[in-house]
Amino acid sequence: MSRQHFIDTLDAYAVNGRTVQLWLRDDDAIKPTAALSRLLEQSKRWNAPMTIAAIPADATTELARLLIELPLISVAVHGWDHTNHAPASEKKQELGLHRGEDVVLARLAEGLERVAGLFGDRAVPLLVPPWNRIAPALVDRLPSLGYEALSVFGPERDGGPLRLVNTHVDIIDWKGTRGGHPMDSLYAEAAARLGSGNAQSTSLGVLTHHLVHDDAAWDFLDDFFALTADHPACQWVPVSALMHKR
Template sequence: MNTGAIWQALIDRLDQMQEAGQSADFWLRDDDAVEPTAALHRLLELTDRFSVPLTLAVIPAHTDARLERCLAGRRDIGVAVHGWSHENHAPAGEKRQELGGHRPSGTVSEELRTGYARLRALFPTSFVPLLVPPWNRIDAEVVAGLGAIGFRALSVFGPEASGKAAALIRPGLQIINTHVDVIDWRGSRGCRDHAQIVRDVLARLEQVAKGGGSVGILTHHLVHDENVWAFLSKLFEITATHPASRWRKVSDLIGR
């Protein structure tokens, strides 16, 4: 199936949902924000053009008032806590992880508490009580203490109904994951094939139709190539105005 045909398949599926009286909520999570950059400004301009709300997962240890000034007055921006310093504490040979079981859980929790307070103070109008673990990995013992810090939601990658995600569920803590990643991390580290990304969107729409939830799109503005920007522009063009799709602030999804 060529790229044009796969985009048409997305339009057709949304048309079918509209005819059935159904709709899907989309949300956009972009990781690793620290400071204003050309790439961040490009992302802000693109989302603003299509009125797509944006959730920025910000690294607390490395950000400052420059990012706050950059985001000031933007009502469709949410700021989530992206760990503390995005530092790997796993030993060589293991998958990278900052919020794992390699350190005392109290140490990890105290870092998260500091990061939560720092971002809430820096971004008082856009802060959301959402934790985005670096590399989408977090130890269950750390999850158990998130509510006491003030977190109301956790976002990793993959279907919320999977066994891996189910293991993270705690009373009062909502799981709001991303489901479609645009980056080919294990290959070119550029944009994945557009047709394959759209297939992932279509697969997630089927899951939503059967079991509810949202379609979470995951991006990393600092490593986007031109193909990523082209993909996002086309995706927003189709979905931002279609009656069967709605781009939502993550704050609207928390507690829903």
Template structure:
């Protein structure tokens, strides 16, 4: 199958949105940013070329002013809080988790408050008070406490669940973590995006793309470039900044929910 044949179904899906006089909405989250690197430069250059807003989930304990200086040159990038140190606290044999039920709630919330304070202090207006839990895992009992320490939104992976704050989840991960650890098959990714787009046509949840620039292979970069090219060719697609989604999600938050 040629590249054009792989991507044609997405072209047709976006044409369906255009016929309905609607816009398919996308957003981009990239995890594990710490320092300026050639991979980060490539991500920022590529997203900048196509005017794609990108939200970088930055690890607070490991970053410093070097990243601030680099992002000063990338006005299309915003910064979210990626836990505290991306350190696993789960017992051996369990799935990795930093925001876990195995430590006291006070200790975990203190880490998160420090993370929010550090990222906001470093990045100022570029920082968005959104928590991105490392490994996309957080003890459910902590979620209702996030607002009290300054968070306005939460982003994990999968379908969003009602909560006491805005939930803006990623739902298309381009990496094959349990196989090659490179990019997933492009045809499968295109079909996954189409499936999410069709759900969005009914429920309004945007297609949330999840990337990890530090581990991308060439196939991942090629996929992103082609996706950005396809979506740029139609007026029926919009890549949304995270602040727009946080404001929208705040209207759906349910006070008192976990």
């Protein structure tokens, strides 16, 4: 029923002349893999732009050669090396203040420079914090490093120093199977996101991690792309369109 509710929600959007701007962010890429190739093939098949959040310290030239030829793919900065610096008593965090603000900012500046150098015009000045966590004090400093937007998980909040372009549906069940969530629960989350606002255009960000996808994860993506590709209320957009949305 949740899948049908999502379809009904999209249909209502279409009747009212509203649009859902869809985007997908896939985290943790460092090199070409069979799973990444499968995800990129979905992008090509459905003509759906995707954003690959690459780990700058470990990203390879082989990954750059793969992505540089794919105009539908953009590459964001996934922290520096995806290393946890928080103590065991806290949630994992690379971009906290545990090492001092200046150290973290230096790594983020280096990360942006390396992604731009490796991926050329596929690179976008978008920071994706590992584990979707970043100390608020650091956010205020990001524009001075050249970042134009930040992407974490959850509803966007206005009033920050730079644009938030968040994801809203995480397809992986991190606290349970560590594979894909059941399809109906994912469609329920997507429908809830679309029902939460009244703007003419609403964004819906899907978060994936290709390295841990199981059959449930791939099945959902296949179904989601097929459902949204030709729906009159749906528009798959590059993340740059959301970064500069007025």
